[in-house]
Amino acid sequence: MTAYHIFTPDDALRFADRHSELFGDHSKLSAVEFGDGNLNLVFRVSNDKGTSLIVKQALPYARCVGESWPLSTDRARIEAEVLQQHGRFCPQHTVEVLHFEPALSAILMEDLKQYQILRSELVKGKTFAHLASQMATYLAQTLFYSSDFVLSGSVKKAAVARFINPELCLITEDLFFTDPYCNHERNTIHALILPRARQLWQDEKLQAEVAALKADFLSKPQALLHGDVHSGSIFINADNCKVIDAEFGFYGPIGFDVGSLLGNLLLNYVACPGLFAPAQAEQQQAYLLAQIRELWQQFASQFSQLMACETQDSALQNSRYQQHFLQQVLADSLGYAGCELIRRTVGLAHVADLEKITDATKRAEAELRAIELGRALIMQRAQLPQMDAVLTLVQQFAL
Amino acid sequence: MTAYHIFTPDDALRFADRHSELFGDHSKLSAVEFGDGNLNLVFRVSNDKGTSLIVKQALPYARCVGESWPLSTDRARIEAEVLQQHGRFCPQHTVEVLHFEPALSAILMEDLKQYQILRSELVKGKTFAHLASQMATYLAQTLFYSSDFVLSGSVKKAAVARFINPELCLITEDLFFTDPYCNHERNTIHALILPRARQLWQDEKLQAEVAALKADFLSKPQALLHGDVHSGSIFINADNCKVIDAEFGFYGPIGFDVGSLLGNLLLNYVACPGLFAPAQAEQQQAYLLAQIRELWQQFASQFSQLMACETQDSALQNSRYQQHFLQQVLADSLGYAGCELIRRTVGLAHVADLEKITDATKRAEAELRAIELGRALIMQRAQLPQMDAVLTLVQQFAL
Known part of the structure; x- marks a missing residue:
């Protein structure tokens, strides 16, 4: 050897x-x-x-x-x-x-050399009609087939143990759920939004909801997650997209993977007015809204279909339960999307969508939109019953 | 070796x-x-x-x-x-x-030869003033100190893997959550309540809630559970009680241990009119109600105190979150208590509390009370904000 x-x-x-x-x-x-x-x-x-x-x-x-x-x-x-x-x-x-x-x-x-990194393309204002539907398929298939709906208790438990990933999970536990809500030395915060960041450190109502999301990240092994589905982990071209970089994978809440992608599309959404001229910004935002609607609709439809047809555990074959389960995945996804919006703005790891905005005032406006939208998604996640209501909320943060 | x-x-x-x-x-x-x-x-x-x-x-x-x-x-x-x-x-x-x-x-x-098995004592009509407060301490201490509130991510994840217990968990997964809700050959159902049992097999609303409780049993590793806290696993005497038989232990939802004990006290509660003359039955039920109130109050008080003072993860130190967490533990506990009431009546493993009722009609009445109370606890668990509301519900099933 x-x-x-x-x-x-x-x-x-x-x-x-x-x-x-x-x-x-x-x-x-x-x-x-x-x-x-x-x-x-x-x-x-x-x-x-x-x-x-x-x-x-x-x-x-x-x-x-x-x-x-x-x-x-x-x-x-x-x-x-x-x-x-x-x-x-x-x-x-x-x-x-x-x-x-x-x-x-x-x-x-x-080698995905025929592909480009999704984030770079979005920052350039490129659009891909197939993004949402393909990623919905990826998420529905990978998350369903690694879940309790399909795996027997013993196979699932062995898989949970095999994918225990303490070091990489710790990075997420800290950077996603803890640092942005306190004055941590790892944080990077642009001066113009420092007053708003400071409010996050005092926002006990928000912190209580983030704690619940963190507790689920720690103790809700629903499916084998990719664990890091941001738009830098997705390679895309005119026909297809492929996901890379799964080293953060572990058994966690399904909404974390869905919410990470959602959050990254929303980061680009709030950045548009800073990245593009008004007409293009409006167009790109319309594209993103449509993709977000389709992502959830396709994911929900495919996951529902899989639950209805492929569930092995007879106790979980109940359709009321399955509807309730999907509703909870939506709420979780919105919460984790909100966390992603906030941590990418005031935490350690920033994103090009915001950093590429050269005008500091415009960047700060976009960052503030990210924080407010993120907070709203986290706080209201259990009261947003359908994606249409979510999109109405998102549109309040277009400009 | x-x-x-x-x-x-x-x-x-x-x-x-x-x-x-x-x-x-x-x-x-x-x-x-x-x-x-x-x-x-x-x-x-x-x-x-x-x-x-x-x-x-x-x-x-x-x-x-x-x-x-x-x-x-x-x-x-x-x-x-x-x-x-x-x-x-x-x-x-x-x-x-x-x-x-x-x-x-x-x-x-x-050797606990100075102790007796709690179930046998309860069936004889014996009472122990210290039962609730001591078991509250046992549950609060064991569940808190093995949870995410205390353990670092890496220690907790290693502990989850070490206590993966697929074979014994499968027994619970089947006997607790699946068999009682379908016509399974493992079930033992007394003839007089067979019509009511058959309704359970068609009760999709109830089955949906039981599925959610099963899903949490599969995928909510909050703490190191005993996994089988029924009144046959508790040894007791005039001064003390001790818990034995932890082979069903694994990382699961805190409410499962609390609810198992609650469910066993309630099994004795609904059995009292069949076991004892009316005056003694009333007295024993009053004792059990007081113990149930104290069990939850002491558990909630000690667990809250531990969360407030001993929580290591700074994100989980938020008191709003901690209140919400405890509220969820109560709801989970009521749900699992309800499952215990039902599965001990129509499933494989029956309990002496009911089986010792010699009059078949009275036993059937007690079994029907167990099923109805169990169903009510499962269906209403999220709408019972405090133990007083639970006790009011329980009293409807005294006779």
């Missing part, structure tokens, strides 16, 4: 060549490292015919901070296994894993 | 002697096996001075059925470790484990 060592481009090249037939016998291979940003080494290995694959290796520390922040390389196993599971349930929208080597914490996967 | 073998009384004697100093050097020891009923071998090992200990060994099958129902002996590890954990949090009300030997699936524990 090969012992763990940090890959050079040459190591990545040999790893890719060894575990794939794609390159053929006599390929001339080359490898180049390109950062994915935060936590890992990522290489593209290509042959001279234009075929390429990605090698992703987990480092024993967070790449963005350095060796002072140690992080278990077990996250590579989690990522590979989540992608493999999700790939079984929804191959068309999950990046394909070709090989995983536990000892090296290295994953060989398909 | 000793290989697993089924203990003879002599094996149990040597096991007890080897792992305890209690008997002294020159004791004359004797051992006798006495069934605890369903799943295990239980021996009492005594010396000639009157000192005694209990040896409990898990068999690789369910004792009550035989080798045709295999059951993992890992349940002995679960039982020993739950009792050890609970013993750390509440030693005064948890049976003491002196030694556990994994290879033999054998536990050496204190």
Whole structure:
């Protein structure tokens, strides 16, 4: 067995060549490292015919901070296994894993070089008609088929244990639910919105609701989540989209994955007036609203259909219960979307949707909209019975 | 390491002697096996001075059925470790484990021969003023200190994995939440209430609520539960009570343990008119009502106090959230109490409280009260804001 060592481009090249037939016998291979940003080494290995694959290796520390922040390389196993599971349930929208080597914490996967990162495209004002329907399918399939509706008690319990992911979950537990609501040194807050951020630190009503959402994040293992469905984890082109980066995967509340995506679409929504001229902003917001409506409608419709036809546990085959369950998923999703809006504005990790707004005043206006919309979604999540009511609320934060 | 073998009384004697100093050097020891009923071998090992200990060994099958129902002996590890954990949090009300030997699936524990089984005492009409307050302490301490309020994410997640208990949980999942609501061959239903039982099989509104309670049992790992707090798992005397038999332990919803006890007190409550003459029945019911009130008040007060003073996670230190959490525990507890009332009447495992009623008509009346009260608790659990409202409801089922 090969012992763990940090890959050079040459190591990545040999790893890719060894575990794939794609390159053929006599390929001339080359490898180049390109950062994915935060936590890992990522290489593209290509042959001279234009075929390429990605090698992703987990480092024993967070790449963005350095060796002072140690992080278990077990996250590579989690990522590979989540992608493999999700790939079984929804191959068309999950990046394909070709090989995983536990000892090296290295994953060989398909190269999505024909795709772009969704966030970058949205920030440029690009639209994709298929985004919502495809992501609804991804979410419905991956979340339903890993849930108590399908898995027997013993299989589900073993899966929960296998996907226990304390280190990466802790990052979310802190950055999502704790830091934004107190004066934490990890927070990054632009000066113009500091007074509003300070109010969050005193907002006990809001904090009580966020605590409930955090408690569910800690103790509601409904399904195998991706755990980080933001618009930087979605690759998209004119025809298709695929989800990558599943190292935050674990068994958690279904609404967390749905809400993360919803929150990211809403971040772009509130940013539009700062990113674009008025006419384009209005158009882009109309596009986003329509996508959000479709995302929920398609997700709800597919998940309902799956519950009705594929539920194994006879006690859960009750249709009233299933309706109630879906209603609760909507409420949870709105709550987690609200948290995403807030933490991306006043927490550690910001998003390009807001950061690319060059005018500081306009950016602050967008950030304030993110906070107010986020707060409203969290506080009102149990009283918003349908997506239409949600969209009416969202439209109050168009400008 | 000793290989697993089924203990003879002599094996149990040597096991007890080897792992305890209690008997002294020159004791004359004797051992006798006495069934605890369903799943295990239980021996009492005594010396000639009157000192005694209990040896409990898990068999690789369910004792009550035989080798045709295999059951993992890992349940002995679960039982020993739950009792050890609970013993750390509440030693005064948890049976003491002196030694556990994994290879033999054998536990050496204190002998509670100065105690009686609570259910037998209640069926005889005995009352214990300290029952509610002591059990409230047991529940508050064991459930709080194993919860997200105290444990860090990584410790809690490891504990959830360590106490995954698929086989024993499956028994509850089936017998508690599924069988009573369908025409299952495992059910035992007395002829006089068969028409009412049949209605349960068609009661979709009730089944929807039971499904939600089952889903929480599957996916709400709030705390390390005992998992089987019925009145046969509680030993009691004039001064104290202690909890035994923790093999159903796992991380689940706090309301399940609280509700199991509540449900068992209510089973005795509805049985009183069948067990006793009218005056004594009235007296016993008044005792039970007062105990139920005190159980919840003391539990709520102690748990609130612990949340206020001992919560480690800063996001969960919010007092509004804590009030909301406790409110939800009450609703869950009422729901699980309702399930216990119903499954003990029309499911596989009946209770002496009802079975000891010799007059078949009176027994049927008591069983119907159990079903109706159980249904009311399940259906109304979210609309019963305080224990006083619960007690008013319960009193409608006195006769």
